[in-house]
Amino acid sequence: MNTLQPIVSRAPRAWPAPPLAEPPLARQPEPPLEQAFALFGAAPALAQPLPVGQLYFPSWDRYEAAMRDIFDREYYTNHGPLAQRLEARLAERMKVRHVVCVTNATIGLVMACEALGLTGKVILPAFTFIATPQALSWTRLTPVFCDVDPATHQITAERIEPLIDADVSAILAVNLWGDACPAASLQALADRHGIRLFFDSAHSMGCEVGGVPVGNFGDVEVFSFHATKVFSSAEGGCLCTNDDALAARLRNIRSSYGAGAAVDVVKTSNGRMSEAQAAIGLLNLDDFxxxxxxxxxxxxxxxxxxxxxxxxxxxxxxxxxxxxxxxxxxxxxxxxxxxxxxxxxxxxxxxxxxxxxxxxxxxxxxxxxxxxxxxxxxxxxxxxxxxxxxxxxxxxxxxxxxxxxxxxxxxxxxxxxxxxxxxxxxxx
Missing domain, CATH: 3.90.1150.10 (Aspartate Aminotransferase, domain 1)
Structure with a gap:
């Protein structure tokens, strides 16, 4: 008896058919430039012009109260109590012996040149605001322009040294972008050649190098308190130094107001910071x-x-x-x-x-x-x-x-x- 079962022919298993591929989406054309950019006719991205300046200012109520206080005291300038208070608070914050507030940073640079007794030529970068070399010109000094490091945008001892000759009396380094020049190597270079080192630190309020606030390097540093800076007195500036004798000369050059004692200086000026400027500075220091x-x-x-x-x-x-x-x-x-x-x-x-x-x-x-x-x-x-x-x-x-x-x-x-x-x- 044949027990073998007949072989049953089976149709192959029907797997689901793959879905039909969707046609690729047509690439959307880029909008014409007239629709994409204001330069070619589109609406501007911002409704109002947005400038680059920092413009940190106190509220009107706080400023008004400070100004009323000035008017009640009837002391408006000549190294008044607010200017003195601002100098003291800045010196404490920056851990420096002397802060001399002035009406703007350019007059501060001029005062530094006079107080240091500079003559002849001063080496500085050409990559700086034009007021930096102009301060030298006001004091009859000749700028010697130095190129900068392409990565840091700052001057270096290696670029400065070939420019030093017998007529060079100082290096004016510029601290840019909230960064700093290599102060230690610049100081070593200045000491080796017996010349002065000072800094245009207009960009550097609040910066530190190795935990040391900028303001403590070289013979003197000059800061800007212009309205576009992160710390502002609307207009103004200061000089920072740890040299007692240099500070005395600076105060006498600024004017006799606020000078502790008479000091022989060749020239004096009116570089005083007003009480209105100092009031804004003090309020902004609270918010700094x-x-x-x-x-x-x-x-x-x-x-x-x-x-x-x-x-x-x-x-x-x-x-x-x-x-x-x-x-x-x-x-x-x-x-x-x-x-x-x-x-x-x-x-x-x-x-x-x-x-x-x-x-x-x-x-x-x-x-x-x-x-x-x-x-x-x-x-x-x-x-x-x-x-x-x-x-x-x-x-x-x-x-x-x-x-x-x-x-x-x-x-x-x-x-x-x-x-x-x-x-x-x-x-x-």
Whole structure:
């Protein structure tokens, strides 16, 4: 008996058919430039112009109360009680023996030159605000322009030393961007050659090097309290020194008001800070730590928003242990970014983002030095390179995180459309 069961033929298992592939989405065309950028006709990204200055100021109620106090006292200037109080509080904060408040930083630099008894030539960077060499000119000193380090934007001992000769009496170093020059090596160089060292520290209020507040280096440091700085007295400045004799000379040069004793000086001036200036300074000093915290927050937002943009590098202070994050400075590599710095500036300006070039032109290419000292016009390649590539973005009391997001988006969009923008602007 055949027990084998017949082989049953089975149809192959029917697997579900794969779904039909969806047709690829058609790439949406980029909006025309007229719709994408204010420079070509679109609405600006910001409703009102946004400047770069810090503009940290006290509330009107606090300022009004301080001004009423001044009027009640009827003491308006001549090294009054508020100016004295501001000097004392700054000296305590900056851990320096002497703070001499003045009406602005430029007069402070002039006073420093006079008090140090400088003659002949002074070495300084051309990569600085034009007031720095002009202070030398006011005191009949000749600027010797030095190139800067391309990475730090500061002068170095290695670049300075070949410029020292018998006519050089000092080095005027400039601390930029909330960063600092290499003070120790500069001091060693100055000591080796028997010359003076002083600093234009207009950007450096609140910064520290190795835990030591800027203001304690060299013979004297000069700070700016202009309205655009993170610490402001609306207009003003101060000189910081640990040299008792130098401080006495500075106070007598500023004026006899506030001088502890008569000191022989060749010239005097009126560099006094008014009580109204000091009042704003004292109020802003109360708020200074909060301003630093806000600056740090804004800087971090810029870092996050700009990090992926090709050809743009954000300057970050590297020689300080504490910075004030006062400046948001970017270097634009035209080849990698796709647009020149100046073309990007024009795009941003049309969007009401009032970014700035720093420093442009360099001091060596500015009047009067371009004519008086022509030997430097083509002698400072790193300075010229930075002058052509740097851009400062808005930061400070008027700037919000939302605005920073908009600024970063506009810069990224400019790079995305770089080819079309170049072509369109070339037609003009």
């Amino acid at each position: 730590d909060a301003a630093l915290v806000n600056n740090r927050l804004l800087f971090d937002r810029y870092r996050d928003g700009l990090r992926a943009i090709r050809g743009l590098s954000l300057y970050e202070p590297r020689h300080v242990s504490t910075t004030n994050y006062q400046y948001v400075v970017c270097e634009i590599d035209e080849t990698a970014f796709g647009l020149s710095r100046d073309l990007l500036l024009g795009l941003l300006k049309a969007e009401n983002i009032v970014a700035r070039r720093y420093f442009h032109p360099g001091a060596h290419r500015s009047i009067p030095y371009v004519d008086e000292l022509p030997q430097y016009v083509d002698a400072l390649p790193e300075t010229d390179r930075l002058n052509a590539r740097l851009i400062q973005l808005p930061s400070g009391a008027l700037v919000t995180e939302t605005q920073i997001a908009t600024i970063c988006e506009r810069i990224a969009a400019a790079q995305l459309h770089a080819d079309a923008i170049r072509a369109r602007t070339a037609e003009v």
